[in-house]
Amino acid sequence: xxxxxxxxxxxxxxxxxxxxxxxxxxxxxxxxxxxxxxxxxxxxxxxxxxxxxxxxxxxxxxxxxxxxxxxxxxxxxxxxxxxxxxxxxxxxxxxxxxxxxxxxxxxxxxxxxxxxxxxxxxxxxxxxxxxxxxxxxxxxxxxxxxxxxxxxxxxxxxxxxxxxxxxxxxxxxxxxxxxxxxxxxxxxxxxxxxxxxxxxxxxxxxxxxxxxxxxxxxxxxxxxxxxxxxxxxxxxxxxxxxxxxxxxxxxxxxxxxxxxxxxxxxxxxxxxxxxxxxxxxxxxx
Numbered sequence: 168x169x170x171x172x173x174x175x176x177x178x179x180x181x182x183x184x185x186x187x188x189x190x191x192x193x194x195x196x197x198x199x200x201x202x203x204x205x206x207x208x209x210x211x212x213x214x215x216x217x218x219x220x221x222x223x224x225x226x227x228x229x230x231x232x233x234x235x236x237x238x239x240x241x242x243x244x245x246x247x248x249x250x251x252x253x254x255x256x257x258x259x260x261x262x263x264x265x266x267x268x269x270x271x272x273x274x275x276x277x278x279x280x281x282x283x284x285x286x287x288x289x290x291x292x293x294x295x296x297x298x299x300x301x302x303x304x305x306x307x308x309x310x311x312x313x314x315x316x317x318x319x320x321x322x323x324x325x326x327x328x329x330x331x332x333x334x335x336x337x338x339x340x341x342x343x344x345x346x347x348x349x350x351x352x353x354x355x356x357x358x359x360x361x362x363x364x365x366x367x368x369x370x371x372x373x374x375x376x377x378x379x380x381x382x383x384x385x386x387x388x389x390x391x392x393x394x395x396x397x398x399x400x401x402x403x404x405x406x407x408x409x410x411x412x413x414x415x416x417x418x419x420x421x422x423x424x425x426x427x428x429x430x431x432x433x434x435x436x437x438x439x440x441x442x443x444x445x446x447x448x449x450x451x452x
Contacts, residue, residue, distance in 0.1 A: 170282050170437055176244040178277040181224070183207070184237045185269040188309045188418065192232045203230075203269055207261075211243070214260040215253050227283045227425040228290050228374070233417035235310065238291075238424040242283040250276075280434030281427075285441055289353060289426040291370040294383045294419050298391075299363050311364055312419035316391035318365060320357050323390040327355040327367075329400035330382065338402045338409060339382055340375035348375045349444040355382065373440075377414050384413035 172178045191200035195208075208221050227240040253260070254274070261271050280286065296312040297303055303313045330352055337348040354370040367386070369379050385399040388411065402409045428436050 170285070172244055175247055177247050177250045178242055178244050178281060179250065180273075180275050180277040180281060180283065181207075181241045181243060181271055182273045183239050183241065183269065183271045185235065185239070186309070187230060187233050187235045189268060190232065192234070193226055193229045203236075206266065206269060207241075207271070210261055210264040214257065214264050215245075215249055217249070225283050227287050228422050230420075230422055231377075231417055234420045234422070235418075236422040239422055240283045240287070240425045240427075242277055242281065278430040278433060280430075280437055282433075282437045283425075285437045286427055286433045287373075287425050287440075288428055288436060289370050289372055290374060290422065291354075291368065291424045291426070292374075292379050293421050293423050294367040294369065294379060294415070295421070296365050296367070296383070296387070296415075296419055297363055298365070304362075307364075309418050310421070312416055314387055314391065318387070318390035319392070320359055320365065320390065322392075322396045323357050323386045326386055326389045326396040326399045327357065329397070330403055331355055334403055335406060336375060336378055336403065337406050339378050339385070339412065341377045343376060346375065347444050350375060350378065357386070379420060380414045380417065381412050383419075384415045387415065388413075 185203050187203075189201065190203050193203045195202055195205045204224055204226065208224060212218065212221055222243050222245055224241045224243050230236055230239075258271060258274055265271070294312075295310060296314050296318075298314050298316065298318045300315070303311045331354065333349065333351040335349050336352075340348045342348065351372045352369075353372070354368055357365055357367045359365050367383055369382065382399070385402060388394045389396055389398060394411070402412060427433065
C-alpha cells in the first residue's frame with residue numbers, strides 16, 4: 168500500500184493530548200457522537216477557512232471512549248499553500264477554537280516516510296489504580312480506578328513478567344475480523360507511588376482492542392488474591408477469552424507516549440507494520 172503524500176500537499180505531524188472523559192473515543196462516528204478526531208478536524212476546517220473541505224487525521228493509537236492521552240500523535244496532509252499561509256498562527260488559532268479538554272501542542276512538517284500510525288515502533292500506556300480503602304481522591308476520580316481489595320504488587324509483577332515478549336494475545340483482545348492478535352509486549356510493570364496510587368506501565372509495538380484493559384484486569388485478580396501469579400500466563404497460553412478476565416473501566420488508562428525510529432528508518436517501518444504477522448514456527452493454515 169502506497170503512503171506517498173499527494174503532489175501539492177505537505178504532511179504535518181500533530182502532537183496532542185486530551186481528557187477522554189467526555190469523548191466517545193478518538194474515531195469519528197456515524198451517529199455524530201463527540202469524538203477527538205471530529206473535534207480537531209472541525210476546528211482545523213474552521214481556523215483555515217476550509218468550509219467545504221475536511222482534512223482527515225491519521226492517529227498513532229485509536230483510544231476508546233473514556234481513555235485519555237498525554238502523548239498522542241497524528242498526521243494530516245494539508246495543501247502546500249494552506250500550510251504556508253497558516254503555519255505560523257495555526258497552533259494558537261486551534262487553541263482558541265478547541266474545547267479545553269483537548270490541546271494540540273505542536274505542528275511540524277513531517278519527514279519523508281512518516282505515518283503517525285504505521286511508522287510507530289511502540290506505544291506506552293499507563294493504567295492507574297488505587298486500593299485505598301477510602302476510595303479515590305475526588306480530584307483524580309476521572310483518571311484513577313478504585314479497586315476495593317488490597318493489592319500485592321510483588322505477585323502482580325511476577326505475573327506480568329510471564330506475559331512480556333511476542334505472543335498471540337487472543338485471550339486478552341477483542342477479536343476483529345481479518346486482524347492479527349500477535350503483539351510484542353515490551354514492558355509490563357507496576358509501581359506504587361508515595362500517594363498510594365499504583366501505576367502500571369504497558370509498552371508494546373502495537374495493541375489489539377481492549378488488550379491493555381484486559382491485561383490489567385487479569386493482574387488485579389492476581390493482586391487481590393483471587394488467582395495465582397501463574398494464572399495470567401495460563402490464560403495467554405490457552406489462546407481464548409476467559410470469562411474471568413475482566414476488561415477494567417477505561418478512565419484509568421492514558422496513552423503516555425509514542426515512539427518512532429530515526430527519520431531514515433521511517434519508510435521501512437511504515438511498510439513493515441502493514442504486514443500481517445505470524446509467530447515463528449506457525450503453520451500457514
